[in-house]
Amino acid sequence: MRSIRKGYILAPFLSALWAITIVWCLSIISSFSTGEAFKPNFLLTSLSGLTVGLICSRIKGYKKNHKLGIFLLLFVAVVVLSPITRLTDKYFNNLEFFLNSFFAVILIISASKILRDIDFYELTRHQFEDYIIKFLTNFGYIFFTAIVAIPFYVMVMTSLKNQSELLLNPLNFSIDFSKGYDLFRSYTELFSDFNFGSYIITSFFVSIITVIITLLFAIPGAYAVARLRFKGRGIFSSSILLIYMVPLIVLALPIYVGFSLFGLRNSVLGILMIYPVTTIPVALYMLQGYFRTVPTEIEESGLMDGLSRISVILKITLPLSLPSIISVSLYVFMIAWNEFLLAFMLLDDPSKFTITRGVAMLDSSEVPRQHLMAGSVVATIPVMLMFLLLEKYLRQGLTAGSIKG
Amino acid sequence: MAALILSKTSPIEILNKFMLGFFYTKSNGTLAKKEGQLAWVLLFPTLLIIFSIVILPLISIFWISFKPISLSDLRPPKPIIKERLKGKLEIEGDKGEIHYRIRNSSRDQIINNVKLVDTIPRGLKVLNLDDRCQIDQRKLSCNLGSFKGGYREVLKLKVTSDEIFYINKILPKETIPKMTGKSENVLTNLNFSLVNFVKIFDRDEFFQVLFVTLFYTVFGTVGALLMGLLAALILNTNFRGQGIFRGLFLFPYVAPVIAVAFTWVLLFDPFSGSINALLIQMQVIETPINFFGKRPLALIMVTVFEIWRYFPLSFLFILARMQSIDNEMYEAAEMDGASPFQKFWYLSIPMLLGILSILFLLRFIWTFNKFDDIFLLTGGNAGTRTLTVNVYEQAFALSNIGAGAAVAVVIFMFLLIFSILFFKFISREEGL
Numbered sequence: 001m002r003s004i005r006k007g008y009i010l011a012p013f014l015s016a017l018w019a020i021t022i023v024w025c026l027s028i029i030s031s032f033s034t035g036e037a038f039k040p041n042f043l044l045t046s047l048s049g050l051t052v053g054l055i056c057s058r059i060k061g062y063k064k065n066h067k068l069g070i071f072l073l074l075f076v077a078v079v080v081l082s083p084i085t086r087l088t089d090k091y092f093n094n095l096e097f098f099l100n101s102f103f104a105v106i107l108i109i110s111a112s113k114i115l116r117d118i119d120f121y122e123l124t125r126h127q128f129e130d131y132i133i134k135f136l137t138n139f140g141y142i143f144f145t146a147i148v149a150i151p152f153y154v155m156v157m158t159s160l161k162n163q164s165e166l167l168l169n170p171l172n173f174s175i176d177f178s179k180g181y182d183l184f185r186s187y188t189e190l191f192s193d194f195n196f197g198s199y200i201i202t203s204f205f206v207s208i209i210t211v212i213i214t215l216l217f218a219i220p221g222a223y224a225v226a227r228l229r230f231k232g233r234g235i236f237s238s239s240i241l242l243i244y245m246v247p248l249i250v251l252a253l254p255i256y257v258g259f260s261l262f263g264l265r266n267s268v269l270g271i272l273m274i275y276p277v278t279t280i281p282v283a284l285y286m287l288q289g290y291f292r293t294v295p296t297e298i299e300e301s302g303l304m305d306g307l308s309r310i311s312v313i314l315k316i317t318l319p320l321s322l323p324s325i326i327s328v329s330l331y332v333f334m335i336a337w338n339e340f341l342l343a344f345m346l347l348d349d350p351s352k353f354t355i356t357r358g359v360a361m362l363d364s365s366e367v368p369r370q371h372l373m374a375g376s377v378v379a380t381i382p383v384m385l386m387f388l389l390l391e392k393y394l395r396q397g398l399t400a401g402s403i404k405g
Numbered sequence: 406m407a408a409l410i411l412s413k414t415s416p417i418e419i420l421n422k423f424m425l426g427f428f429y430t431k432s433n434g435t436l437a438k439k440e441g442q443l444a445w446v447l448l449f450p451t452l453l454i455i456f457s458i459v460i461l462p463l464i465s466i467f468w469i470s471f472k473p474i475s476l477s478d479l480r481p482p483k484p485i486i487k488e489r490l491k492g493k494l495e496i497e498g499d500k501g502e503i504h505y506r507i508r509n510s511s512r513d514q515i516i517n518n519v520k521l522v523d524t525i526p527r528g529l530k531v532l533n534l535d536d537r538c539q540i541d542q543r544k545l546s547c548n549l550g551s552f553k554g555g556y557r558e559v560l561k562l563k564v565t566s567d568e569i570f571y572i573n574k575i576l577p578k579e580t581i582p583k584m585t586g587k588s589e590n591v592l593t594n595l596n597f598s599l600v601n602f603v604k605i606f607d608r609d610e611f612f613q614v615l616f617v618t619l620f621y622t623v624f625g626t627v628g629a630l631l632m633g634l635l636a637a638l639i640l641n642t643n644f645r646g647q648g649i650f651r652g653l654f655l656f657p658y659v660a661p662v663i664a665v666a667f668t669w670v671l672l673f674d675p676f677s678g679s680i681n682a683l684l685i686q687m688q689v690i691e692t693p694i695n696f697f698g699k700r701p702l703a704l705i706m707v708t709v710f711e712i713w714r715y716f717p718l719s720f721l722f723i724l725a726r727m728q729s730i731d732n733e734m735y736e737a738a739e740m741d742g743a744s745p746f747q748k749f750w751y752l753s754i755p756m757l758l759g760i761l762s763i764l765f766l767l768r769f770i771w772t773f774n775k776f777d778d779i780f781l782l783t784g785g786n787a788g789t790r791t792l793t794v795n796v797y798e799q800a801f802a803l804s805n806i807g808a809g810a811a812v813a814v815v816i817f818m819f820l821l822i823f824s825i826l827f828f829k830f831i832s833r834e835e836g837l
Binding site for chain 1: 437440441443444445446447448450451454455458459461462463465466469479635636638639642648650652653654655656657659660661662663664665667668669671672677678679681682683686687688713742744745746770771773774776777780781793796797800801806809810813816817820823824827828
C-alpha cells in the first residue's frame, strides 16, 4: 500500500480515470445533441490523462505564470492527440477540433483542481485518501447526474419529435426550432385525440379527494396513537406498520373480485374507496411521528385552562403541526397521482381513466411513441412542479417515516 | 449539572409541572379511562376502513386460494333465455310456434330448480303444452328442473291466433320471459381443495420464480442502499447549489413509475432505442442488444431499474442521518490523525448502521412486494417473473383466480416471516 502512495503514481492514475470519465460524458452529450457519432479513443484518452496528471503533480510551487505556460503547452498536446474522433462525416468541419479543445480545457482545469498541491514523491496516507475522495466525489456528481438526467432528457426530447425523425436517427435529440408550434404536436394531439384533459381532471379530483379522506381518517388516529394512553396502543402502532407492508397486488386481487361482484369496478367511486386505504397507514404513521414532537406542555396547559381534548387538538396541536400536515398531504397526493396498479386493474372505460391509466393506454403498437413520451411528460410535470416548489416539505415528509415505494 | 437544568427552566414551569403531576395522580382513574375511550373513538374510523378494505380482502384471499375458480366464475351461472316467434300470424286462425331457447350460462356448473315465467299475449291459444309447464289464465309457468353445465334446449309452444290478437297486436316477444334458478356460487360454497397449491408448487417454474424474486429483492435492495450511501457521501458537504443536486437526485423516486418505466423501455429498445444506437455508433457493440428481452440480461436490467428508482430514498434517509452526526467527533478523530477512509469506516459506518439496517429490512420487504416496475418493463417475460408478477399472471393472464390467490398466500407467508424478523429487530433499534 505504501509503495503506491506516491504522487507520481496516484496523480497520473486518477487523472487518466478522470479523463476517461470526461471523454465519455462529452461524447455522449455531443452525440445526443447533434445526432452524430463520436468515439473516444481509450488509449489516447488515457495517455492525455496520464500526461496531465504527471505534470500536475510536478508543478507544485511554480509561479502562476509558469503554470499557465505549462498548461498552454499541455492544451496543445492534448488537442494534437485528439482522443475524440467523429465517425459520421469524414470531411473536416470544426466540430471535432472544437470538441477536442473543449475536452482539453476541461481536463486540464478540473484535473489541476482535483490534484491541487499534490506532491511528486511521498504522500501521507491522509493526503493519498483525500485525493482519491476528491476524485470519487467529482466522479459521483457526474455519474449520478447522468443517470438521473438522461432518462428525463430523453423523455422530453422524444416527445418533441415525430415518427420519421425518431426512426431516422434515434440518437438525434436536437430540437428543430424551425418547426415552431409543430414541435408540440404530440401534446396537442394528446389533448384533442386522446382526451388527456379529462384524465388530468380525473386524476386531480381523485388525488385531492384522497388527500382529504386520508387526513380525515389519519389525523384523529395519529393523535390517539401519539398522545393518548390506551390499552393496545403498542400493538396498534405496530400493526399499522404491518399493514403498510402488505403488497398491493395481494390486496388488488380480492378487491378486483369484490368490486366485480358489487359492480364497483370501472367507477371513480371504487377508486376513491381504495386509494385512501393505501395511504391512511402511511399518513397515520408519519403524522403520529409529528404529533409527538409537539411539546406536551403546551397541550397540557390548554387542558389546564379548561379546553376539552378535542378543542386542544383543533386549537393547539393542528395549527402547530400544520407544516407536517402539508408535507403528509403532498406525499399522499404524490402516491395517489402516481398510482398505477389499481387504476390499471379496475378501470376499463376510457371516460373514467386517471392519468396513469391513460398513459398505460398509449402503450400500444398503434400509438406512436412520441405520444407515449408526451403522455409521460404530462403525467410527470404536475408532481415535479409540486415537488420543486414544495421540495422542503416533501423531503421532511419522506424522512419522517415513510419509506414506502 | 443540576444548576444547568434549573437555570433553563423557570420556577413557574417547575410549579406547573408539579401541579400537573398532582392533577394527574389525583384523578388518574377516571381520566385514564376517558382518555382511553377518546382514543378508541378517534381510532374507530381508521380501524373500520382498514378492516373492510385490508383485513377482509386478506381473509378472502385465503378463502379463494382453496377454491379452483377462474375469472369467468365471478359471474354465477344463470339460465339464459331467448324468445322467438316462428311462422307468420297475419289473419285469424294462423298458426305459429313460440320458441324459447334456453341454456345454462356456465359450461360446467349445475343450476337447480330452474323456472320459467312468461305471459302469453291476449288472443293466442296454446295448442300443445310441454308436460313440465302449465298455463293459468294467460300466465305460463314451467318447472324445468336442473340444468347441467352447458345444457341447452328449445322449448316449443304451438299457438293459434284469434281476432283479439290482431286488435291488441302484442307479439309474444314483447312480454318478457323471466327465468330463475338456483346455482351454487363457487365463491361462497364450502367446497375446498388444494388444487391451486398443488398446481403452483408442482412445477419447476415455482422455484424459478422464487429464485428470480430473491435475486431481484436482494440485489435491488443492496444496490439501492449502496448507491444511496454513495450519493449521500458526495452530497454531505456544504456548497452552493447542493440543493439543486439534492432535488435532482430525488427525481427517479418522485416521478410516476409508468412514465419512467416506459422511458427506460424506449431508451433500451433493441430496434430504435438510443442506448443501442449510441453503443453501435461508438463501435462498442456490433449488433443491438435486447436489454429487456434476453434471459439473464432482462433480470439484471429490471434490478438495475429498481436500484435506479429507489436509491433516492436511501440517499435521503442516509443524508438526513449523516447531517445529524455531531461534527466534533470527526474533529477529534482528525486531531488523532485518522485518515478519511478510517473516519468513514470507524466513525460514520457505525453511526449509520442503525438507519442502514432499518432501511435494508424495509426496502427488502417492499422490493419483495414490488409489482408495477417489472410488470411495466417486461411484463414478467424473459425470466423476470417474480412472485408478485406471478399473482397477476395466474389470476388475469391465465384467468385462474384461485391459483393467483394461492401465490398471494405464499407471498403473505413470506411477508409474515419478514415482519416477525423486522419487529424483533426494530424493537432493539430505537424508532424509525
